[in-house]
Amino acid sequence: MFEDFGAKKNSSSRWRFAVTTGVSVVVYCLLAGGILFVAQGASRPESEKEIEVRFAPTPAAPPPPPAPAPMAPEKMKLKRVAAPKPAQPLIAPKEIPTERLAEADPSKEVVEVGEGFGEGDGGMDPGQKVASLTPLPPPPPPPPTRKRQPINLPESSVPPxxxxxxxxxxxxxxxxxxxxxxxxxxxxxxxxxxxxxxxxxxxxxxxxxxxxxxxxxxxxxxxxxxxxxxxxxxxxxxxxxxxxx
Missing domain, CATH: 3.30.2420.10 (TonB)
Incomplete structure (x- = not known):
C-alpha cells in the first residue's frame, strides 16, 4: 500500500517537473525572441527623410519711370527793330580856313551866384535849383582839461x-x-x-x-x-x- 502511494507520488512529481520545465523553456524563448526583436529594431536606423529645397525666383527689377514729356519751348516774342539808317559819307571841305577862332580870356571869366543866375539865353533851365553855398560848421571845441587833485606842497617846490x-x-x-x-x-x-x-x-x-x-x-x-x-x-x-x- 505504501509502495503504491510512493509510486504515485513519484509519477506526479515527475509530471510537475516536466510541465514546469516546459513552461519555463517556452517563457525563456519568448523573452529571448522579444529581446532580439527589440534589439534589431533599435539597431536599424530609420530612413532619413529627404528635404527638398526650392529657391524663390529673383524678383524682376521694376521698370524705369517714364521719361518726362519734353516741354514745348516758349515762343519768344521778337520785337521788330528798324534798320539803322546808313551813315552819311563825310565830304572834305573844298577850302580849309586859315583864320584861328578867338579864344576867351580866362582871366575875364566871371561866375555869378545869385537870384538872376541861370536866366537868359544859354543859361540853365529855370526849373533847376542852385544849391546855396553854406559855410562849414565850426570844429567842436576841445575837451575841457581835467583838473588834477590838490596836493600838499613838497619842500622842493615854489609855494603860492x-x-x-x-x-x-x-x-x-x-x-x-x-x-x-x-x-x-x-x-x-x-x-x-x-x-x-x-x-x-x-x-x-x-x-x-x-x-x-x-x-x-x-x-x-x-x-x-x-x-x-x-x-x-x-x-x-x-x-x-x-x-x-
Missing part, C-alpha cells in the same frame, strides 16, 4: 605867493563894541589859476569866521610850481582879529 591888492577883513562892529578879539584859521586850496576854493574852518568863532571867509574868497595868488608846473595845493591861512591900544 599873494598878489598885491588882497584886502584885509573888516573888524566886526559888534565885536569891536564889546571889546572882543579872536583868531580864525582856515584851510584853503590855491588852484592852478591862483584862485581860492574849498574853504574849511579849522578854528574860530562868530562873527570873526564870517568876516574872514568873506574876504579870503576874493584873494588871488600866483600858483605854486611843482616841477615847474602850476599845481593846486593846500594852504593854511591865519587871520588874527586884534584891537589896537
Amino acid at each position: 605867493q599873494t598878489l598885491g591888492g588882497n584886502a584885509s577883513p573888516d573888524y566886526p562892529e559888534e565885536a569891536r563894541a564889546k571889546g572882543l578879539e579872536g583868531m580864525v584859521i582856515l584851510k584853503v586850496v590855491v588852484t592852478e589859476e591862483g584862485a581860492i576854493e574849498n574853504i574849511q574852518v579849522m578854528k574860530g568863532e562868530e562873527p570873526f569866521v564870517s568876516a574872514a571867509v568873506a574876504v579870503v574868497k576874493t584873494w588871488r595868488y600866483k600858483p605854486a610850481l611843482v616841477e615847474n608846473q602850476p599845481t593846486a595845493v593846500y594852504r593854511i591861512v591865519k587871520i588874527p582879529f586884534r584891537l589896537k591900544a
